Amino acid sequence: YELTQTPSISVSPGQTVTITCSGARLGDTYACWYQQKPGQSPALVIYLDSKRPSGIPERFSGSSSGNTATLTISGAQTMDEAEYFCQAWDRGTAIFGGGTKLTVL
Amino acid sequence: LQLEESGPGLVKPSETLSLSCTVSGASISSSDSYWAWIRQSPGKGLEWIGSIYFSGATYYNPSLQSRRTVSIDWSKNQVSLKVTSVTAADTAIYYCVRHYAYSQLSRDWFDPWGPGILVTVSS
Numbered sequence: 001y002e003l004t005q006t007p008s009i010s011v012s013p014g015q016t017v018t019i020t021c022s023g024a025r026l027g028d029t030y031a032c033w034y035q036q037k038p039g040q041s042p043a044l045v046i047y048l049d050s051k052r053p054s055g056i057p058e059r060f061s062g063s064s065s066g067n068t069a070t071l072t073i074s075g076a077q078t079m080d081e082a083e084y085f086c087q088a089w090d091r092g093t094a095i096f097g098g099g100t101k102l103t104v105l
Numbered sequence: 106l107q108l109e110e111s112g113p114g115l116v117k118p119s120e121t122l123s124l125s126c127t128v129s130g131a132s133i134s135s136s137d138s139y140w141a142w143i144r145q146s147p148g149k150g151l152e153w154i155g156s157i158y159f160s161g162a163t164y165y166n167p168s169l170q171s172r173r174t175v176s177i178d179w180s181k182n183q184v185s186l187k188v189t190s191v192t193a194a195d196t197a198i199y200y201c202v203r204h205y206a207y208s209q210l211s212r213d214w215f216d217p218w219g220p221g222i223l224v225t226v227s228s
Contacts, residue, residue, distance in 0.1 A: 029211040044216035094153035
C-alpha cells in the first residue's frame, strides 16, 4: 500500500500552495501531515485530516476528499520551505508518503 | 514532553542494533500514548517500525518481519528497540516518537519526535 505525493513544488512567497497525497484506501482513514526542515526531525502540522496542533500557524490547513488528502498553505512564507510528508494508517500499519519538497523563493 | 534516543552510531552487518529512548516530561504509563520507533533512510523515506503501549501491547510494521522488538522499561521511563541481523539497508536515522492514541489506530498521530540518532551499518 502506498501514499503518493508530488516530489517537489516551487512557489513564490505569498502564494497559496496545495500538496496532495493519494492512496487507494485513504478515504477509509484519516491523514496527518508532517513538516521536516533540513537537519530537523519531522513535526506534526495537521492531524485527523484537518486539525491543527497548537502553535501551528493558521495558514496551514488540511482537507480530505475521496482517496486524496490535501495540505494547503495559504500565503506561503520562506520559513515554510521544507519537506512535507503525509501519513495514514492502513490495516494496522502506519504508512508515510514519499514526501513533497516545497521551495519558497 | 521530550524524547531522546541513545545508542551506538555504528553497527556491523549481521549484528543487533540496540537503541534506547528516554522519555521526560511525561509518564511512559500515560493512557493516551503509545511510544513508537520510526526510521528515515534516503532510499525508503519514513518507515514506521512499531509502537508499544505501557501495558506492553505492541503493533509492528510487518515489513521488518520478526527482526525487530520494541520493549518498555517503566522504572527508567524508557523505550527500547532491537533490530537483529542488520544489513546496510538498516542504515537510517532512528526516531523515538510519541504515538498519540486518539481512539483507534486510524485516527492516531505521531507527535512529538525525538531529535533522532543516525545508525550506520558497516564493517
